[in-house]
Amino acid sequence: LTLNKQVVLLVGGVGGAKLAYGLAKIVPPERLTIIVNTADDFWHYGLRICPDLDTVMYTLANRVNTANGWGVDGDTRAMLEMMRDYGEDPWFGLGDKDIATHLLRTQAWQEGQTLTQITQRLTKGLGIACTILPMTDAPVATIVDTVEQGELGFQDYFVRHRWQPTLRGLRLDGIEAATVSPEVEAALKAADTIIIGPSNPWLSINPIVSVPGMRELIEAQNVARVAVTPIVAGTAIKGPAAKIMGELRLEVTVKTVVEYYATLINGFVYDERDEDFHIDSIRKIAFDTIMDSDEKRILLAHRVLDWALGTSEGDRIR
Amino acid sequence: LTLNKQVVLLVGGVGGAKLAYGLAKIVPPERLTIIVNTADDFWHYGLRICPDLDTVMYTLANRVNTANGWGVDGDTRAMLEMMRDYGEDPWFGLGDKDIATHLLRTQAWQEGQTLTQITQRLTKGLGIACTILPMTDAPVATIVDTVEQGELGFQDYFVRHRWQPTLRGLRLDGIEAATVSPEVEAALKAADTIIIGPSNPWLSINPIVSVPGMRELIEAQNVARVAVTPIVAGTAIKGPAAKIMGELRLEVTVKTVVEYYATLINGFVYDERDEDFHIDSIRKIAFDTIMDSDEKRILLAHRVLDWALGTSEGDRIR
Numbered sequence: 001l002t003l004n005k006q007v008v009l010l011v012g013g014v015g016g017a018k019l020a021y022g023l024a025k026i027v028p029p030e031r032l033t034i035i036v037n038t039a040d041d042f043w044h045y046g047l048r049i050c051p052d053l054d055t056v057m058y059t060l061a062n063r064v065n066t067a068n069g070w071g072v073d074g075d076t077r078a079m080l081e082m083m084r085d086y087g088e089d090p091w092f093g094l095g096d097k098d099i100a101t102h103l104l105r106t107q108a109w110q111e112g113q114t115l116t117q118i119t120q121r122l123t124k125g126l127g128i129a130c131t132i133l134p135m136t137d138a139p140v141a142t143i144v145d146t147v148e149q150g151e152l153g154f155q156d157y158f159v160r161h162r163w164q165p166t167l168r169g170l171r172l173d174g175i176e177a178a179t180v181s182p183e184v185e186a187a188l189k190a191a192d193t194i195i196i197g198p199s200n201p202w203l204s205i206n207p208i209v210s211v212p213g214m215r216e217l218i219e220a221q222n223v224a225r226v227a228v229t230p231i232v233a234g235t236a237i238k239g240p241a242a243k244i245m246g247e248l249r250l251e252v253t254v255k256t257v258v259e260y261y262a263t264l265i266n267g268f269v270y271d272e273r274d275e276d277f278h279i280d281s282i283r284k285i286a287f288d289t290i291m292d293s294d295e296k297r298i299l300l301a302h303r304v305l306d307w308a309l310g311t312s313e314g315d316r317i318r
Numbered sequence: 319l320t321l322n323k324q325v326v327l328l329v330g331g332v333g334g335a336k337l338a339y340g341l342a343k344i345v346p347p348e349r350l351t352i353i354v355n356t357a358d359d360f361w362h363y364g365l366r367i368c369p370d371l372d373t374v375m376y377t378l379a380n381r382v383n384t385a386n387g388w389g390v391d392g393d394t395r396a397m398l399e400m401m402r403d404y405g406e407d408p409w410f411g412l413g414d415k416d417i418a419t420h421l422l423r424t425q426a427w428q429e430g431q432t433l434t435q436i437t438q439r440l441t442k443g444l445g446i447a448c449t450i451l452p453m454t455d456a457p458v459a460t461i462v463d464t465v466e467q468g469e470l471g472f473q474d475y476f477v478r479h480r481w482q483p484t485l486r487g488l489r490l491d492g493i494e495a496a497t498v499s500p501e502v503e504a505a506l507k508a509a510d511t512i513i514i515g516p517s518n519p520w521l522s523i524n525p526i527v528s529v530p531g532m533r534e535l536i537e538a539q540n541v542a543r544v545a546v547t548p549i550v551a552g553t554a555i556k557g558p559a560a561k562i563m564g565e566l567r568l569e570v571t572v573k574t575v576v577e578y579y580a581t582l583i584n585g586f587v588y589d590e591r592d593e594d595f596h597i598d599s600i601r602k603i604a605f606d607t608i609m610d611s612d613e614k615r616i617l618l619a620h621r622v623l624d625w626a627l628g629t630s631e632g633d634r635i636r
Contacts, residue, residue, distance in 0.1 A: 046425035078394050082418035086443035096414040100400035107364035125404035 005031060005192035005309055012037045012204020013052040014069035015238060016197030017059035018291040019228060022301030023195075024060050025294075029129030033187035034060075037199070038115065038134040039142040039172055039207035042155050044092050045083075047102035048109050051155070052204065053119055053134060054101060061126035065095075069238070072097040091160040116181050133187065135208040138178035142207060145169035154203075163240040167247045170202060178211045188217050193308040196227035198289060200241045201260050202248070209264060219263055224308040226267035228300070229254050229289055233273040237290065258282060269304055323349060323510040323627055330355040330522020331370040332387035333556060334515030335377035336609040337546060340619030341513075342378050343612075347447030351505035352378075355517070356433065356452040357460040357490055357525035358472050362410050363401075365420035366427050369473070370522065371437055371452060372419060379444035383413075387556070390415040409478040434501050451505065453526040456496035460525060463487035472521075481558040485565045488520060496529045506535050511626040514545035516607060518559045519578050520566070527582060537581055542626035544585035546618070547572050547607055551591040555608065576600060587622055 007027050009020055011034060020034050034056055041050045051070065058064040058072055065071040075095030083090045094102070101122060108118045114137040123132050142154040146165035157163060188194065199205055205227075209215045218225060231254050236242040242252045250256045254270045255277045261268075265282065272286040285307050291297040325345050327338055329352060338352050352374060359368045369388065376382040376390055383389040393413030401408045412420070419440060426436045432455040441450050460472040464483035475481060506512065517523055523545075527533045536543060549572050554560040563570045568578075572588045573595045579586075583600065590604040603625050609615040 045421040046428055047421070072400070076394060076396050076414065078396065078414035079417045079421070082390070082415035083422075085415075086418060086422060086440070088418075088422075096394065096396035096417075097400035097403075099397045099414075099417060100404060100406075103363040103365070103397070104401075104404060104406075110364055122404070 006187075006190045007032050007193055007195065007305065008187050008191040009034045009195045009197055010199075010205060010208050011035070011052070011056060011197035012199035013040070013055040015230060016052075016199040016204065017056045017064070017069070018297050019195070019197045019301060019304070020056055021059050021294070022291065022297035022299070023305070024130050025298045026301055026305070027130070029131075032130040033191075034130065034132045035135055035184055035187070035208060036132060037204045037207050038136065039140045039175075040154050040158070040203075041139065042141065042153060044094070044155070045090075046106070047094075047099070048106045049092070049094075049102050049155075050105065050115070050119075050134070053132065054098070056132055057101075057119075057123055057126060057128065060123075060128045060130065060132070063126065071095050092155060093159070114181070116183050131183075131187070133181065133183050135184065135214070136178040136211045137181050138174060140175050140178050140207060140211075141173040142203065143171050143173050145171070158203075158240075163243065167240075167244050170206075172207055172210055175207070175210050176212065180211055180213045180217060184214075185217060188221060191221055191223055193223050193305070194218060194221060194225045195304060195308060196225070196261070196265065198228040198230045198237070200230060200236075200239055200244070201257055202241070202244055203239075205261075215264060224267050224310070225265045226269060226304060226308045227257070227261055227265045228269045228304060229257060229271055229274075231257055231274075232271040232289060253277070255279065258284075267308060269307070324505075324508045325350050325511055325513065325623065326505050326509040327352045327513045327515055328517075328523060328526050329353075329370070329374060329515035330517035331358070331373040333548060334370075334517040334522065335374045335382070335387070336615050337513070337515045337619060337622075338374055339377050339612070340609065340615035340617070341623070342448055343616045344619055344623070345448070347449075350448040351509075352448065352450045353453055353502055353505070353526060354450060355522045355525050356454065357458045357493075358476070358521075359457065360459065360471060360473050362412070362473070363408075364424070365412075365417070366424045367410070367412075367420050367473075368423065368433070368437075368452070371450065372416070374450055375419075375437075375441055375444060375446065378441075378446045378448065378450070381444065389413050410473060411477070432499070434499050449501075449505070451499065451501050453502065453532070454496040454529045455499050456492060458493050458496050458525060458529075459491040460521065461489050461491050463489070476521075476558075481561065485558075485562050488524075490525055490528055493525070493528050494530065498529055498531045498535060502532075503535060506539060509539055509541055511542045511544065511623070512536060512539060513622060513626060514543070514579070514583065516546040516548045516555070518548060518554075518557055518562070519575055520562055521558070523579075533582060542585050542628070543583045544587060544622060544626045545575070545579055545583045546587045546622060547575060547589055547592075549575055549592075550589040550607060571595070573597065576602075585626060587625070 055070045075097045115134040144157040148165045268284040271289040373388045393415045433452040462475040466483045560570045586602040589607040
């Protein structure tokens with residue numbers, strides 16, 4: 001089925017990485033490109049850390065800590081222990097093995113390599129055959145405006161404060177200067193389908209499509225552009241999507257997500273636990289979208305692809 | 319005895335750190351300053367690593383791996399394992415805890431702090447009460463000219479090639495631009511005695527006294543300036559001192575070391591295993607200089623200090 005089709009997936013971290021894992025099991029690696037949010041990236045102890053890229057990488061390399069969904073399996077925290085001995089209060093979970101990734105990335109970054117080149121070197125090093133691309137080579141930073149603490153850097157909000165402050169706005173620092181990389185452009189133009197993973201629409205997908213030119217580029221592709229719901233039965237499987245929707249005074253429903261994506265997509269996969277809904281000009285289908293095992297990741301990837309590429313029994317979108 | 323005397327010690331890494339440890343046990347911390355060779359420092363995986371400063375720090379903090387004489391006690395190597403998974407061939411022993419030191423240093427370095435300030439922050443963090451100073455704040459790099467491989471960076475020569483290539487020359491890259499820091503100058507001017515540890519004269523002590531102005535500053539101090547022998551019974555306790563002396567066509571004797579230091583010192587402690595020797599204008603004394611236990615480190619520190627400060631029964635030098 002998918003042997004001669006080019007598939008592009010847009011994702012953030014943990015949730016999206018699960019669908020990436022499923023797709024990587026069924027799409028030939030030379031035909032799969034995963035475009036990853038980098039607006040969560042930050043500097044920490046002098047290291048350039050890209051949490052979403054790392055999560056996708058470790059997941060596809062079969063190296064992820066499956067209990068967390070992020071970090072390296074079997075990793076230790078000796079460096080962080082020593083930081084505490086130095087009187088530091090480390091709040092970001094840097095595993096010792098994980099640090100190798102950040103060191104190689106930071107060194108290459110300081111030498112002037114692009115994040116695309118760096119990611120290529122890291123993914124190849126971990127034996128990943130498909131292509132993982134940062135959304136842009138420019139540094140972009142999500143800044144979360146909160147009621148309680150004002151503006152916070154993303155990881156400060158997300159990890160240090162465990163997304164507990166009340167969000168009242170978001171901005172993307174550096175986004176005006178960002179550009180779509182030639183690699184991302186080529187992948188999108190060659191795509192036979194573009195899939196948006198079940199990632200946070202506001203925190204993970206919006207930064208990607210906010211890169212100047214990205215939304216237009218995606219919408220110009222006359223292919224199935226299918227999002228997989230991050231909301232199941234009125235809540236998020238993981239993370240702050242539902243909480244944020246409430247704080248933005250949005251109804252926590254699948255429909256809200258579809259309306260948010262608007263013309264970016266022409267197809268939507270919602271969960272069979274949710275009721276059907278009506279929106280003009282969009283095709284949709286319900287699957288079991290909860291990916292709590294490798295088998296279910298592969299099964300969902302299969303179903304989404306089949307439907308997107310128009311070969312399934314469902315409501316065809318091409 | 320030493321309660322009202324200012325003591326300055328010049329050292330490189332492991333051997334010198336043992337005498338530093340002994341001195342730190344008997345000299346009040348506010349009266350002890352240790353000036354450390356930084357010409358071994360280098361960049362590795364984007365980290366600024368100062369092997370001699372780290373060895374002295376870990377030793378004085380009671381955190382050193384006593385089997386090696388360097389590195390952090392009980393450290394692990396998970397980061398290096400992951401580097402190997404990335405296809406790297408890491409040849410420098412970076413422990414996971416050790417990395418915390420390099421991260422804090424590198425981050426502060428990138429922020430523009432001086433190595434003196436950074437070392438202050440690290441030593442205080444590890445609970446070290448005496449003062450440890452880098453020989454200079456400028457980056458200086460020992461380059462070893464070898465018969466087999468031409469010029470090698472110091473760690474490349476020392477660690478990667480285990481000091482096996484034949485040395486035919488040494489130069490100190492960056493030394494012309496280096497200056498004596500105000501902290502080093504103040505410590506030397508206040509010193510009641512200046513002790514040169516049993517470190518490698520060519521690789522560890524020469525860089526320190528090659529900082530422009532350093533030798534003159536030391537020699538201008540009208541106090542006991544006492545070196546402790548790095549050569550015992552015609553060889554080095556540890557490291558390449560004897561091998562290098564042979565390669566430089568020098569006799570591997572205590573006398574060669576004394577002649578090399580020349581006017582830098584006015585007193586010399588040789589080992590009781592060696593025969594007495596004659597050199598004009600220098601006082602000398604023989605002790606057991608092998609510091610293979612904490613007790614022997616403290617005992618040697620005591621004897622050297624007593625002799626240097628002129629209170630012992632030996633051949634007084636003031």
